[in-house]
Structures are given as C-alpha cells and as structure tokens.
Amino acid sequence: MSDCCKNYYKMCRENASLTQEYAAGALGVSVRQLSDYENDKAPVPDDVVDRMCAAYDTKYLALWHLKNKTRLGQYLPDFFEPESVGDMMFSLALAEDGVSGAYAAIKEIYRDRQLNPEELPAMRKAVSEAQEALNNLTSIVLYAQQRIDEVEKQRDKQD
Numbered sequence: 207m208s209d210c211c212k213n214y215y216k217m218c219r220e221n222a223s224l225t226q227e228y229a230a231g232a233l234g235v236s237v238r239q240l241s242d243y244e245n246d247k248a249p250v251p252d253d254v255v256d257r258m259c260a261a262y263d264t265k266y267l268a269l270w271h272l273k274n275k276t277r278l279g280q281y282l283p284d285f286f287e288p289e290s291v292g293d294m295m296f297s298l299a300l301a302e303d304g305v306s307g308a309y310a311a312i313k314e315i316y317r318d319r320q321l322n323p324e325e326l327p328a329m330r331k332a333v334s335e336a337q338e339a340l341n342n343l344t345s346i347v348l349y350a351q352q353r354i355d356e357v358e359k360q361r362d363k364q365d
Contacts (some may be wrong), residue, residue, distance in 0.1 A: 212303060214270060215258060216244035221295045222262040232261040249275070262290030270300070279339065287350040297342045297349075304339030308332045 229241040233254055242248040246364045250258075266288055275280035288294040311332035315325045345348050 213244050214267065214299065215244060215250055217299055218258065218262040218264050218292060218296055219244070219269050221264075221292055224261065227259065229258075229261060233257045235356075250275070252276075262292055263290045264296050265289055266293035266296045270296065287345050289323065294346055294349045297346050301339045301346065303341035304335045304342065308336035 219226070222229075224232070226237055226244075229274055230237040233240065234257065235243075235254060236265055239248065243250045243254070251270070252271070255268055259265055259268045269282065273282045288297050315321060315329055315332070323330060
C-alpha cells in the first residue's frame with residue numbers, strides 16, 4: 207500500500223477493534239477475501255470500501271482509497287478534516303508514514319551534506335511526502351482540539 211508496506215484497510219479494522227472474522231461478516235465477504243484485501247493480494251472494490259467505512263467508523267478511508275487507488279484521486283484535495291476517532295487514527299498513521307518516508311529520503315540525499323542536481327526528483331518527492339504529513343498532522347490537531355473543547359464545555363456545564 208504505502209512506501210512502508212502498511213495496509214490501511216487492515217489498520218482501520220484493527221483500530222476499530224474488529225476481528226477479521228467479524229469484519230468479514232459485516233462487510234459481506236469471506237474471511238479469505240478480506241485477508242486477500244489486507245495482504246494486497248486483491249484490489250478492494252469501492253462497494254467494499256464503502257462498507258468498511260461504516261463498519262470501521264472512518265470516512266477518511268474512503269477519501270484515501272479514492273485519492274490513492276483510483277484515477278479520479280488526482281482531482282481530490284490533500285487536506286481532509288477527520289470526523290471520527292477512526293478518521294483521526296487513520297490520519298495519524300498517514301502522517302507517521304509520510305514523516306518516516308521523508309526523513310529517510312532526506313537523510314539519504316544529504317548523506318554527503320549537499321543536494322546534487324540528480325537528487326532533485328527524490329528531494330521533490332520527499333518534500334511532497336513531508337507536506338502531506340503536515341496536512342495530516344494539521345487535520346489531527348484540529349480534530350483533537352475540537353474534542354478537547356467539547357469535553358471542557360461539557361465539564362464546565364456540570365460544574
């Protein structure tokens with residue numbers, strides 16, 4: 207799936223604390239088919255991703271799927287605001303992968319302490335990954351701050 211070989215479909219299921227058996231039933235697929243999706247042995251159809259979003263409580267998975275697994279993804283913006291804890295956790299995983307990938311690439315590029323012309327494509331890609339990670343971190347911060355504000359408001363009403 208990603209440069210870090212993480213399968214986000216599986217990660218979202220695990221973040222929802224669902225077993226593969228339970229999730230397969232909820233998705234209307236066999237355990238074997240779900241395993242194939244989670245091990246990148248089969249493409250995940252859009253209708254199954256739709257059911258995953260409902261079962262795993264993350265709309266963000268649909269956005270990620272469309273952005274990264276379809277031709278139409280190129281038209282989608284890079285910034286989405288999470289609407290659930292599942293979305294926030296997914297965004298956090300994407301940010302972590304982006305930072306890790308960018309860090310490794312930039313570290314390799316600057317191992318000789320300079321940026322050479324032949325390294326420009328790799329540097330552009332690393333900067334793009336870092337920007338995407340920043341977008342994901344920004345969405346996490348906004349979501350988390352909203353939840354903090356809501357809890358504080360509820361607490362203040364009780365006092």
